[in-house]
Amino acid sequence: MRTLAAAVASGLLFALAFPPLEWVVLLPLALVPWLAALLSERSRGRALLSGVLFGLAYWCASIPWIVYVVTNFGGQKGIMGVICLVLLALILAQWPAVVAWTTVAIAPAGSAWRLAAFPVLWWASEHARSYVYGGFPWNLTGTALYRHPLWIQTAAFWGVYGVGFLAMTTACLLALAVSRPRAGPVLAAAILVGAVGFLGALQVSARPTQADGERPTVRAALLQPNLSQESRLDDARDGETYAVVIGQAREAAAKGAELILLPESSLPTYWDWSETLRRDLMDVASRSRFVIFNDLESVAKDTYYNVARVTGPQGLVGAPYRKVHLVPFGEFVPLPRVFFFVRRIAAAIGEFSAASEPGLLTADPAVIGMSVCYEVCYPLQPWKQTRSGANLLATISNDSWYGRAGAQAQHLAGAVLRAVENRRWLLRAAVTGISAAVDERGRIVAEQPADTAGILYVEARLSSERSAWTRWSFAFSALADTLAAGMLLFGLRRWLGEWRGRRNR
Numbered sequence: 223m224r225t226l227a228a229a230v231a232s233g234l235l236f237a238l239a240f241p242p243l244e245w246v247v248l249l250p251l252a253l254v255p256w257l258a259a260l261l262s263e264r265s266r267g268r269a270l271l272s273g274v275l276f277g278l279a280y281w282c283a284s285i286p287w288i289v290y291v292v293t294n295f296g297g298q299k300g301i302m303g304v305i306c307l308v309l310l311a312l313i314l315a316q317w318p319a320v321v322a323w324t325t326v327a328i329a330p331a332g333s334a335w336r337l338a339a340f341p342v343l344w345w346a347s348e349h350a351r352s353y354v355y356g357g358f359p360w361n362l363t364g365t366a367l368y369r370h371p372l373w374i375q376t377a378a379f380w381g382v383y384g385v386g387f388l389a390m391t392t393a394c395l396l397a398l399a400v401s402r403p404r405a406g407p408v409l410a411a412a413i414l415v416g417a418v419g420f421l422g423a424l425q426v427s428a429r430p431t432q433a434d435g436e437r438p439t440v441r442a443a444l445l446q447p448n449l450s451q452e453s454r455l456d457d458a459r460d461g462e463t464y465a466v467v468i469g470q471a472r473e474a475a476a477k478g479a480e481l482i483l484l485p486e487s488s489l490p491t492y493w494d495w496s497e498t499l500r501r502d503l504m505d506v507a508s509r510s511r512f513v514i515f516n517d518l519e520s521v522a523k524d525t526y527y528n529v530a531r532v533t534g535p536q537g538l539v540g541a542p543y544r545k546v547h548l549v550p551f552g553e554f555v556p557l558p559r560v561f562f563f564v565r566r567i568a569a570a571i572g573e574f575s576a577a578s579e580p581g582l583l584t585a586d587p588a589v590i591g592m593s594v595c596y597e598v599c600y601p602l603q604p605w606k607q608t609r610s611g612a613n614l615l616a617t618i619s620n621d622s623w624y625g626r627a628g629a630q631a632q633h634l635a636g637a638v639l640r641a642v643e644n645r646r647w648l649l650r651a652a653v654t655g656i657s658a659a660v661d662e663r664g665r666i667v668a669e670q671p672a673d674t675a676g677i678l679y680v681e682a683r684l685s686s687e688r689s690a691w692t693r694w695s696f697a698f699s700a701l702a703d704t705l706a707a708g709m710l711l712f713g714l715r716r717w718l719g720e721w722r723g724r725r726n727r
Contacts, residue, residue: 224259225256225259225260225263225268225269225272226268226271226272226275228255228256228258228259228272229256229259229272229273229275229276229279229322230275230276230279231255231256231279232252232253232254232255232256232257232276232279233256233275233276233277233278233279233280233283234279234280234283235248235251235252235255236248236249236252236253236276236280236284237279237280237283237284238252238283239252239366240284240361240365240366240628240632240635241628241630241631241632241634241635242627242628242631244366244369244631246366246367246369246370249363249366249367249389250389250392250393250396250411250415251393251396252393253390253393253397254393254396254397254400256272256276256322257337257340257393257394257397258397258400258401259272260272260322260325260326260336260340261331261332261333261334261336261337261397261398261401262331262332262401263326263331264326264331265326266323266326266327266717269322269323269325269326269327270319270322270323271319272322273315273317273318273319273320273321273322273323274312274315274316274318274319275315276315276318276322277311277312277314277315277316277317277318277319278308278311278312278315280311280318281307281310281311281314281315282307282308282311284361284628284632285307285310285311285360285361285627285628285629285632286307286627286628287624287625287627287628287629288303288306288307288310289303289304289306289307290303290624290625290627291303291623291624291625292306292307294625295451295623313355314351314358317347317348317350317351318347320343320347320710321340321343321344321347323713324339324343324706324709324710324713325337325339325340325343326713327710327712327713327714327716327717328709328712328713328716334398337394337395337397337398338394339709340390340394341387341390341391341394342387342702342705342706342709343706343709344363344386344387344390345383345384345386345387345390345699345702345706346699346702346703346705346706346707347706348362348363348383348386349383349696349699349702349703350703352600352601352602353602356547356548357547357600359599359600359601359636360596360599360632360636361632361635361636362382362383362386362599362636362639363382363385363386363389363390364377364382364383364384364385364386364389364639365382365632365635365636365638365639366389366635367385367389368634368635368636368638368639368664369666371422371426371642371663371664371665372419372422372423372426373385373418373419373422374422374638374639374642374664375421375422375425375426375642375663375664376388376418376421376422377639377642377643377664377691378425378642378643378644378645378689378690378691379689379690379691380690380691380698380699381601381639381643381691381696381698381699382601382639382643383601383698383699383702384698385639387702388414388418391414392411392414392415395407395408395410395411395414396408396411399411425663426663426665437683437684437685438587438683438684439681439682439683439684440480440481440585440587440588440614440681440682440684441478441479441480441481441679441680441681441682442479442480442481442482442483442649442659442679442680442681442682443474443475443477443479443481443482443483443510443677443678443679444483444649444650444651444657444658444659444668444670444677444678444680445467445470445471445474445482445483445484445485445488445651445657445677446485446651446652446653446654446655446657446670446674446675446676446677446678447463447466447467447470447485447488447653447675448653448654448655448673448674448675448676449463449466449467449488449622449653449654450622450654451620451622451623454487454488454490454622454653460490460491463488463489463490464489464490464491464499467484467488467489468502468506470677471484471502471503471506471513472506472509473677474506474510474677474679475506475507475509475510476509477677477679478510479510479679480510480511480512481510481511481512481513481514481585481588482506482510482512482513482514483514483616483618483649483651484513484514484515484516484618484651485516485618485619485620485651485652485653485657486516486528486594486595486618486619486620486652486653487516487620487653488515488516488620488653489515489516492517492518493515493517493531493533493538494518494520500533500537503515503533504533504534504535504536504537507533507534507535508535511534511585512532512533512534512539512585513532513533514530514531514532514583514585514590514592514616514618515530515531515533516528516529516530516594516618517529517530517531517542519542519544525575526574526575527542527544527545527574527575527577528544528545528548528574528594529542529543529544529545529594530542530543530545530583530592530594530618531543531583532583532584532585539584539585540583540584541581542581542583543580543581543582543583543592543594544576544577544581545574545576545577545594545595545597546576546577546578546579546580546597546600546603547576547596547597547600547603548574548576549595549596579606580592580593580603580606580607582607582610582611582612583616587613587684588613588614588682588684589611589612589613589614590612590614590615590616591603591604591607591608591610591612591614591615591616591644591646592607592615592616592617592618593615593616593617593637593640594617594618594619595617595618595619595620596619596633596636598615598617598619598633598636598637598640598650599633599636599637601639601640601643602696604640604643604644604646605643605644605691605692605695608644608646608688608692609688609692609695612646613646613684613685613686614646614647614648614649614682614684614685615640615641615644615646615647615648615649616648616649616650616651617637617648617649617650617651618650618651618652619633619650619651619652619653620652620653620654621633621652621653621654621655621656621672622653622654626672626673630652630654630655630656630672631656631672633652633656634650634656634658637650637658637660638658638660638664638666639664641660641661641662641663641664642662642663642664643689643691643692644689644691644692645662645685645687645688645689645692646662646685647659647660647661647662647682647683647684647685648660649680649682654672654673655670655671655672655673655674656669656670656671656672657669657670657676657678658670658678659678659680659682661683662683662685662687667680668680
C-alpha cells in the first residue's frame with residue numbers, strides 16, 4: 223500500500239508544479255515519495271498499479287478544464303464531463319504505468335539501477351505520449367519551467383524532453399538520498415542543478431554577435447479582443463464581434479505595425495464568403511503590410527481545412543497554412559468507440575481534415591512557421607518548419623473553450639519551449655489570451671493577461687540560426703526510445719524467467 227499511496231501523493235504534487243499554480247520547486251521534489259517506494263518495491267503488479275494511480279491523480283488534478291469543455295460546449299451533463307476526464311486520465315496513465323513496471327522489472331528491490339533507468343524511461347514515455355493515438359503533448363515535464371528561462375536553455379540542445387530528463391534525474395538522486403541517507407546523491411543533485419543553471423545563465427545573458435545584431439526585424443501586433451466563446455457562438459452578436467476585431471486591426475495598423483496577427487476563430491465569417499471581410503482586411507494591410515488571420519478552406523464536398531492565411535493590400539499572399547494536428551473533442555473525437563457519447567464540440571461546417579505536413583506562410587522578410595491552436599505543443603512541427611526555412615514562429619489560438627482552470631497558461635507554457643528549441647522568436651495571438659511574444663531564449667518579452675482585451679506591439683527579430691536541436695532533430699529521443707525498449711524487453715525476459723522458474727519447482 224505504501225507504493226500506491228506514494229504514487230497518488232506524487233501525482234497530486236506533480237500537478238501543482240504546472241499552471242495555474244506553478245509551484246515549480248515541486249518539479250524535482252514531487253516524485254520523490256513514489257520513486258523511493260519504487261526503489262524498494264518487490265511486486266511488479268503493484269508497481270504497474272501505482273503508475274496507473276499516479277497518472278489518474280496527476281491528470282485529473284492538472285486538466286480539470288476537460289469537464290468544463292464537455293459540459294459547457296459538448297452538450298453533456300456534469301457526470302459525463304467527469305467520466306470523460308477520468309477516461310482520458312486512464313488512457314494517459316498507461317505511460318507512467320509502463321515506466322513504473324519497467325523500473326521495478328529490470329533490477330532487484332533496492333538496486334540503484336532502478337533509479338538510473340527511470341529518467342530514460344520517463345523521457346521515452348513523454349516522447350511516445352506526443353505521438354501515439356495522434357499524440358497529446360500537453361504538460362510535458364519541461365514546460366513547467368516556462369517562466370524560468372535560466373532552466374530551459376538546454377532545450378536548444380535536446381528539446382523539451384531533455385529538460386524533463388534533467389528534472390527526473392534530479393528527482394531520482396533525491397529519492398536515493400532519502401532511501402539511503404548519504405551526502406553523495408544530494409551533492410550530485412546540487413552539482414547537476416548548479417551546472418544547468420550556470421549554462422543557462424550564460425545563454426540567457428549572451429550578447430548578440432554582430433551578425434545577430436544585423437538580423438532583420440518585423441514590427442508585429444498581436445490582437446487579443448477578449449471575446450468569450452458564448453458571445454461568438456451567438457449569431458445575433460456577429461456584427462459586434464466583427465467590429466471589435468476589425469477595430470483592433472485598424473488601430474494596430476495606425477500605430478505602425480507591419481505584421482498583424484488575428485487570433486483563431488476571432489472573425490464570424492470567412493474570406494470566400496464575405497466581400498466586406500476581404501475589403502476590410504486588404505484595407506488594414508494597405509496601412510500596414512500583412513495581416514494573418516484564421517479561415518476555413520473548402521477544397522471539395524465535405525472536405526474542410528482549418529487554415530491560416532496572409533493577406534496583403536492586393537489580396538491573399540501565397541498558399542494558406544493548413545492545420546496538421548486537430549484538437550481532440552473540438553475538431554474530432556479521439557477513440558470514437560470509447561467516447562461514443564461525446565459529440566464534436568467545434569461549431570464548424572462538418573469535421574475538419576488534417577494536413578499531412580506543416581507548411582510555411584510568407585510575409586516578406588518573415589518566413590513564418592505557423593501553428594493553429596494546440597498543435598504548437600508538438601515539438602516536431604516547428605522543428606520541421608525551421609528546417610524548411612522559417613525565420614519566425616507564430617501561433618494563433620482560441621482558448622476561450624477551456625474556462626479558467628489553467629488551460630490558457632498551460633497552452634502558453636507549451637509554446638514557449640518551441641522558441642527555445644529552435645532559437646526563434648515566437649508570436650502568439652489568442653482570443654481571450656494568453657497572447658505573448660517570446661524571444662529566442664524563451665523570455666516572455668510581452669504578454670497580455672488572460673481574459674483582458676489589448677494589443678501587444680513587439681519588434682521581433684528574424685533568424686536563420688540553427689540550434690543543435692534543429693540540426694540533430696530527435697537523435698536523443700531516438701536513443702532514449704531504444705534504451706527504454708531494451709529495458710522493457712529485459713524486464714519482460716527477467717519476469718518470464720522467474721515465472722518459468724516458479725513453474726518448474
